[in-house]
Amino acid sequence: MTDGSLGWWGVPIAVLGGALRVSTPFLFVSLGECLTEKSGRINLGLEGVLVMGAMGGYATSYLTGSPWLGVLAAGIAGLLLGVLHALVCNLPRVNDIAVGIGLMLLGTGIAFFLGKPYVQPKAPTLPAIPLGAWSDSPQVQAALQINVLFVLGVALALVLHWAFRNTRWGMVVRMVGDSADAARAMGYHVGTVRLAATAGGSFLAGIGGAFLSLYYPGSWNEGLSSGQGLMAVALVIFARWRPLACFWAALLFGGAAALGPALQSVGITSGYYLFNATPYVLTLVIMVITCSTKRTLAGAPGELSVTR
Amino acid sequence: MTAPAVTLGSAPAHAPVPASGVRVRRAAEALLIPLGALVVSMLLFGLFILAIGSSPLEVYGYIYKGGFSSAFAWQNTLARAAPLILTALCVALPAQAGLIVIGGEGALVLGGLAAAVAGYQGGSAGLSPTAVQIAMALAAMLAGGLWITLSGALRHLRGVNETISSLLLTYIAIALFNHFVEGPLRDPASLNKPSTMPIGDANMVGSLPGIDVHWGLAYGVVFCVLAFLLVRYSTAGFAVRVVGGNVRAARLVGLPVGVLLLGSCFLGGAAAGLAGMAEIAAVHGAANASLIAGYGYAGILVAFIARHNPLAIVPVAILLGGINASGGMLQRRLDLPDATVLVLQGIAFMTILASETLYGRFRIFRGGDR
Numbered sequence: 185m186t187d188g189s190l191g192w193w194g195v196p197i198a199v200l201g202g203a204l205r206v207s208t209p210f211l212f213v214s215l216g217e218c219l220t221e222k223s224g225r226i227n228l229g230l231e232g233v234l235v236m237g238a239m240g241g242y243a244t245s246y247l248t249g250s251p252w253l254g255v256l257a258a259g260i261a262g263l264l265l266g267v268l269h270a271l272v273c274n275l276p277r278v279n280d281i282a283v284g285i286g287l288m289l290l291g292t293g294i295a296f297f298l299g300k301p302y303v304q305p306k307a308p309t310l311p312a313i314p315l316g317a318w319s320d321s322p323q324v325q326a327a328l329q330i331n332v333l334f335v336l337g338v339a340l341a342l343v344l345h346w347a348f349r350n351t352r353w354g355m356v357v358r359m360v361g362d363s364a365d366a367a368r369a370m371g372y373h374v375g376t377v378r379l380a381a382t383a384g385g386s387f388l389a390g391i392g393g394a395f396l397s398l399y400y401p402g403s404w405n406e407g408l409s410s411g412q413g414l415m416a417v418a419l420v421i422f423a424r425w426r427p428l429a430c431f432w433a434a435l436l437f438g439g440a441a442a443l444g445p446a447l448q449s450v451g452i453t454s455g456y457y458l459f460n461a462t463p464y465v466l467t468l469v470i471m472v473i474t475c476s477t478k479r480t481l482a483g484a485p486g487e488l489s490v491t492r
Numbered sequence: 493m494t495a496p497a498v499t500l501g502s503a504p505a506h507a508p509v510p511a512s513g514v515r516v517r518r519a520a521e522a523l524l525i526p527l528g529a530l531v532v533s534m535l536l537f538g539l540f541i542l543a544i545g546s547s548p549l550e551v552y553g554y555i556y557k558g559g560f561s562s563a564f565a566w567q568n569t570l571a572r573a574a575p576l577i578l579t580a581l582c583v584a585l586p587a588q589a590g591l592i593v594i595g596g597e598g599a600l601v602l603g604g605l606a607a608a609v610a611g612y613q614g615g616s617a618g619l620s621p622t623a624v625q626i627a628m629a630l631a632a633m634l635a636g637g638l639w640i641t642l643s644g645a646l647r648h649l650r651g652v653n654e655t656i657s658s659l660l661l662t663y664i665a666i667a668l669f670n671h672f673v674e675g676p677l678r679d680p681a682s683l684n685k686p687s688t689m690p691i692g693d694a695n696m697v698g699s700l701p702g703i704d705v706h707w708g709l710a711y712g713v714v715f716c717v718l719a720f721l722l723v724r725y726s727t728a729g730f731a732v733r734v735v736g737g738n739v740r741a742a743r744l745v746g747l748p749v750g751v752l753l754l755g756s757c758f759l760g761g762a763a764a765g766l767a768g769m770a771e772i773a774a775v776h777g778a779a780n781a782s783l784i785a786g787y788g789y790a791g792i793l794v795a796f797i798a799r800h801n802p803l804a805i806v807p808v809a810i811l812l813g814g815i816n817a818s819g820g821m822l823q824r825r826l827d828l829p830d831a832t833v834l835v836l837q838g839i840a841f842m843t844i845l846a847s848e849t850l851y852g853r854f855r856i857f858r859g860g861d862r
Binding site for chain 2: 232268275277278279282285289291293294296297298300410414418455456457458464467477478
């Protein structure tokens, strides 16, 4: 390690690298939540889905030896939980926020239960693309390690952005989210569309979880997730339900989450816990700034209970 | 214009209906549907246990044995139920005003920290143990109450969703707790496990007379009864329920909506803070990481099963406390992971929520209602 070579420049570089690394789960979870919320329903249980995806992905990667199968398994595990959420919410008089809290509990519970045997063993993890190979500095090289899932997430944001505007399927999801009555009048079954949107969103959130366990931090344990699934809900509000804005918001949150470890790496350890709380404070501040009691938020799906 | 973010499927309190037959049927519905849901969740949990290759009957047996079979098991159960009663109130009281607050863990943790500081300072100042204990309780209730009030204020003033903000505040509270316990407030003598200065043995609250369960249980039961009377029989409680039912109507009749919202949040937070104080003053003796045990999250489940009825919280918390108490036995005897209890809680939560759809569906509970 050439720790002294960069000195204080290590902090912004580590934050940038951290933003690229840490933002990927934020990106996937927020895109998933965006898809679900566009259909007029909020899934507060993505935290549970994320943890379940992390566990399922890690266990599958360990058992099969293929991290990519792990990613797929994580998505499917998430999808199943999403289907459960949607089915319960489709019952009349059931509150989607409360079901989200239940799913958070159930998802983490099942993940901790089934994941117990996989805390010790080391599973094959996802490869990285070394974009920083041109530099001699190990810090720069470490910062510019990009994971394939990050690239995939960026592509997905573009696809979703396009699909919401230009495909029949995207229009149907948005219509159901803006006015269930209009969708019914057009002959679409609201419950089915929301089921699909919730299942798809949870599939993405599950993949976000696989990134945690299979790339960074790259192991499975019970303290793996630190609320990314929950912050995604706030992040989507911040991004005003626009997939491309979700990408920038995810980068911002990734950078905030990387601040604590980056400062620690240059020897600032006092206030370590406080720096680690930056993403939560940032989320709260953003929500205080963007929300209002006077008007509904611009761009909010009309049927969404969280903004009304 | 603020409409309630969510209308709780379980309208927390129905106005008393004159005809006693209808009232009995309503009560039967409110009792039998959650009970039925709990039975269904035990069956689903049994299927889960079967699927991973253990015997459900054995698991049920050990849950009974570990939680409810002997005086020792009951003491363990009641000690675990005590904080659950108080953290459940942190969900149930704001729910009367139509808010879903899930930040009880944060209020508990900060309440515990405030109590530890007050206990040490009071002890050093030479106060009598009773005075120290009162100071600890007040400090804890103030800290927890203000923390949850913050969430309610963001909701009322800025329209920030209180469910999300209260959970974010929990993460922030735990960060603050860790910062203070491992930094400025650390007892230099606590080497392996960073703790605050001990409050001293003389200032600890002891056990209830006759049984080996600490006073936290009594705090919880008294708080529940008071909360029930307040919600059900006081004008303020009625006004809070109007706010919970329809904010617009409450504004039209001139109710002070903000005060009522924040008041219900403060009382709920104070209950969770008191849970933190009881854990410090009766169990740990100083604030350290043992305080962060997930009582706040389990309290959410208790409140939802009790359908936000303060009196129903007590038996539900005891039931859940018993299930938690049996976790250790499941681990030792059947070699099941400690998360077994979490799975059961998650299944119970989902089943209870799904059962909300059944209210009013059964003719037998409706009687001559319509």
